[in-house]
Amino acid sequence: MDINNWQKKVDDWTGQYTPQYWQPHEILARLTEEVGELAREINHLYGPKKKKKEEETKELGDEIGDVIFTLTCLANSKNINLKKVLKRTIDKCYIRDKNRFAKK
Amino acid sequence: MDINNWQKKVDDWTGQYTPQYWQPHEILARLTEEVGELAREINHLYGPKKKKKEEETKELGDEIGDVIFTLTCLANSKNINLKKVLKRTIDKCYIRDKNRFAKK
Amino acid sequence: MDINNWQKKVDDWTGQYTPQYWQPHEILARLTEEVGELAREINHLYGPKKKKKEEETKELGDEIGDVIFTLTCLANSKNINLKKVLKRTIDKCYIRDKNRFAKK
Amino acid sequence: MDINNWQKKVDDWTGQYTPQYWQPHEILARLTEEVGELAREINHLYGPKKKKKEEETKELGDEIGDVIFTLTCLANSKNINLKKVLKRTIDKCYIRDKNRFAKK
Numbered sequence: 157m158d159i160n161n162w163q164k165k166v167d168d169w170t171g172q173y174t175p176q177y178w179q180p181h182e183i184l185a186r187l188t189e190e191v192g193e194l195a196r197e198i199n200h201l202y203g204p205k206k207k208k209k210e211e212e213t214k215e216l217g218d219e220i221g222d223v224i225f226t227l228t229c230l231a232n233s234k235n236i237n238l239k240k241v242l243k244r245t246i247d248k249c250y251i252r253d254k255n256r257f258a259k260k
Numbered sequence: 261m262d263i264n265n266w267q268k269k270v271d272d273w274t275g276q277y278t279p280q281y282w283q284p285h286e287i288l289a290r291l292t293e294e295v296g297e298l299a300r301e302i303n304h305l306y307g308p309k310k311k312k313k314e315e316e317t318k319e320l321g322d323e324i325g326d327v328i329f330t331l332t333c334l335a336n337s338k339n340i341n342l343k344k345v346l347k348r349t350i351d352k353c354y355i356r357d358k359n360r361f362a363k364k
Numbered sequence: 365m366d367i368n369n370w371q372k373k374v375d376d377w378t379g380q381y382t383p384q385y386w387q388p389h390e391i392l393a394r395l396t397e398e399v400g401e402l403a404r405e406i407n408h409l410y411g412p413k414k415k416k417k418e419e420e421t422k423e424l425g426d427e428i429g430d431v432i433f434t435l436t437c438l439a440n441s442k443n444i445n446l447k448k449v450l451k452r453t454i455d456k457c458y459i460r461d462k463n464r465f466a467k468k
Numbered sequence: 469m470d471i472n473n474w475q476k477k478v479d480d481w482t483g484q485y486t487p488q489y490w491q492p493h494e495i496l497a498r499l500t501e502e503v504g505e506l507a508r509e510i511n512h513l514y515g516p517k518k519k520k521k522e523e524e525t526k527e528l529g530d531e532i533g534d535v536i537f538t539l540t541c542l543a544n545s546k547n548i549n550l551k552k553v554l555k556r557t558i559d560k561c562y563i564r565d566k567n568r569f570a571k572k
Contacts, residue, residue, distance in 0.1 A: 181493035185403040192400015195393040217340040221349035236321040245325035285389035289507040296504015299497040425548045429557035453533035
């Protein structure tokens with residue numbers, strides 16, 4: 157699956173509903189909720205509550221997926237092309253953050 | 261750019277450093293920081309502080325990119341395949357959330 | 365209830381357990397989870413999902429309380445005096461942020 | 469400083485401005501930003517970036533103060549009494565969470 161294709165799939169699904177996308181602040185609140193669920197999963201897997209074994213990372217993946225889905229809704233609602241964004245992001249890594257961490 | 265390819269690009273870049281990936285709680289703290297920067301941008305564009313015009317969504321894209329980058333580090337650090345994750349995410353939309361919102 | 369008294373109450377309650385306080389990153393993950401629940405409540409009350417009437421702010425208060433409780437655990441775990449902190453916070457408002465917003 | 473007194477101090481300060489309080493979603497976005505700054509401080513003090521010594525907790529306190537300030541604005545904007553909220557929060561600890569953690 158290509159990144160454009162992913163964005164399109166999200167747009168197709170949301171396109172069934174009205175409004176197709178919420179307002180930015182509303183999507184952000186949903187994002188905060190989803191990041192909270194990811195945080196809970198991380199405490200369950202690696203934290204003091206430890207209710208799960210480390211192998212059980214399927215749900216960790218699911219929570220990551222929900223966060224990316226919500227970010228994609230935000231991007232779609234403002235016609236932001238994620239493929240271009242991610243290219244800029246990785247380029248920035250190689251330029252701006254060149255000496256930020258300890259090299260091997 | 262394919263999603264596997266994106267994950268590989270992040271892995272290549274982080275692979276120059278040691279440790280390649282932080283611990284999950286440390287990545288989560290960074291994610292929280294990046295989501296905070298996204299929130300500030302949303303208040304600047306659409307909120308009461310309004311320091312920017314709505315057209316200026318380039319930085320909004322950049323903040324979304326930083327959040328996805330951090331999520332990808334988390335996924336990579338636990339060998340989670342994002343393409344599989346996103347397929348499950350979109351499938352879940354069509355099944356679980358079928359009647360969640362108002363249809364057109 | 366005085367702020368020192370509030371901090372003491374939290375310390376008394378957590379003092380029954382071992383460890384009394386988690387590590388900072390673990391408390392932060394819990395904080396992120398609690399902020400996520402607050403965000404969901406805000407979308408329920410004021411957002412597109414609107415499952416509740418605006419009058420029903422009791423649960424909004426409860427979510428705010430849970431966030432402050434978690435912050436107090438973080439402060440207690442590092443012997444940070446909240447009363448002093450909040451005095452500095454309000455002093456900073458009057459000095460640093462004097463011209464930040466539109467005066468009446 | 470009593471908790472009612474703290475809430476009043478925040479109300480007095482914000483009372484100079486118009487609007488006195490933002491909309492709930494806007495305050496939530498600001499809260500997310502402040503929690504992000506707290507997360508960065510925690511990574512600086514206890515995380516892999518470690519730019520600070522553990523003794524330097526003054527700024528950790530300041531970040532906690534900023535988060536509580538923002539929560540207080542949210543409470544004030546909806547006439548929520550924090551003293552009552554915190555009493556309910558601590559009561560809930562003794563009742564609901566009685567057997568949640570390992571007793572000493």
